[in-house]
Amino acid sequence: MSSEQENPLQVVDISEINQRTADELLNAATSQGFLFVEGHEFTEEEVDLLFKVSKDFFALPAEYKEKYPIDNTNHGYTNYGGENLDPSLQKQGDPKEALNFCNLDFTTVKFPTGSMKKKLDPKILALALKIEDSADCPGTQWFNSRYQPDKPSGSTFRFLHYPGQKSLNPESVIRAGAHTDYGSVTLLFQQENQEGLEIYSPVAKKWQPVPYVSANSAKFPVVNIADQLSYWTGGILKSTIHRVKFPQKVQETGQDRYSIVFFSHPNDDALLEPVPSEIVRSVKNRGANSATNVITAKEHLDKRLAATYGWSY
Template sequence: MSNPLKVINISQSTPTIAKELLDAATSQGFLFLEGHDFTQKEVDQLFDLSKDFFNLPTDYKLKYPVDSSNHGYAQMGKENLNPSDQKQGDPKEALNITSLNFETGTSSLVVPDWITDDKDRDALVSNTIQKLYQLSLQILQYLAIALEIENTENTKGEDWFASRYKPDLSSGSTFRFLHYPGQKSLNPESVIRAGAHTDYGSMTLLFQKENQEGLEIYSPVSKKWEQVPFVPSTIDGMAPPIVVNVGDLLSYWTAGLLKSTIHRVKFPKKVQETGQDRYSIVFFSHPNDDALLEPVPSEVIRKIEGRGANKDTNYITAKEHLQKRLSATYGWKQ
């Protein structure tokens, strides 16, 4: 399988990294990020934890149902990421952990006691959440530098995004375990495991496993669906590159310059035939709830007319945007 995405190594800061990230974000909207500080051991432990959780009895998992805060367990078919084209919910289950405090890596809401009552599991989850938050801020800082965001009265240009991600304030950021049960049917209507969609926040960071491929993007470059392969690590002892993609808010803030690319999960033929399950671990990075979706103060963005935040004068907040998207996904009334 060919790889349509750039692999960018951020382990050594160089003058070209910011430009490389911006080029990827403005072309495909997706990239592979190497040089993060997640070890293979850590990521293996996360996937083991995820598999063990989803193997728990359904009655136990349903004690923690997903609610209007997007927190909790979403059972099979609960979520529909493409409600305009799909009548049935997606054939997957998920555990969402929201209402996060990034100073502690913990949620203010109830997390399954199978995790919180076990010291090792609890520490693994909270440490992962903190590290993913810090990594997302690092990426945002590079993008701010590449966009040449201007200094404002209270904020340096390179910190413009980060200033809207205060660790102790509420946000829509979500840490998520996902399980797509395998199936052997070759019915083309049954191979979509997560409907075509864009992500609701600013950026998404994704761990995926070898031989559990399925992610596809609708490439803004080729104008067709492209499979995203598994890419192994080139750094000894470290986990494979993390898939990073731009979400709606970064695209909106930048008047569409950064691409929030449509993507889906579709089981490849070999996975259908083997009945292989797919597990993925995702961090959806959102700004603080009260962050306004206003134009980024950058000459690069100012030149783009009639798109995203540049076309509006009444700006909504990040929380208002998220509530609209979640209402459509879960069928909730606003």
């Protein structure tokens, strides 16, 4: 396994879906809220091709990219400074650019047997949380019923480009401000020698850098819990604060950073109410999950986007 720096995250092998795998995932999700996934079956060629497409797009002239500005559905191109993930820290916005693909049509998607989608489907979460059956909904279907492919959701596929330090003001240390992700689960691919992701560890109570990790040419994606899954579980699953801050070696080389992210969201009308699980019921203070303050997935997403981009709804 390649990594020059200490890895604070658990590596979970999802080659087999069983109670042991589910328990390992639950341990990672309830402690750091971030983990590496092994056995996902994305090929090196597939990942490399996506990074090439991303790099080719960001190399296009600014006047071309700006023809497709991000809109209030979260779809389109964001130029440098257009997104501000931590308004309390800075006013000028994050020194990065991004391209979002939203309004995705999941009714036409075909996932091969054994793919990561099949392996990280709601079954493993149902096993982990021991979701209970009800008269109208088996426990393994609780999440499926909130991810119906023919209904709209905030799910987003994203290319990101962070320019090298030498092309920026030397004081531009933070590339993406401290934030939590807005959906349920996030999948991130990063590249070797382009590190920068840091999490504010709920365990160590400090910022910890996340390395690039691979084994036998297989790139290990980072998976993290996001806000809406944390809502569903009363905060048991951690939506951990994270940011992008270039480490010293990347700053010195002036290396650009490219990353590819998929933000998974439930259907827009899904209520962020507690999962039917004794594990979740054991939480004494559910906060925003309380019965008097249940919102939909879209209401939460709209609120977060408005704060990030200065939009109003």
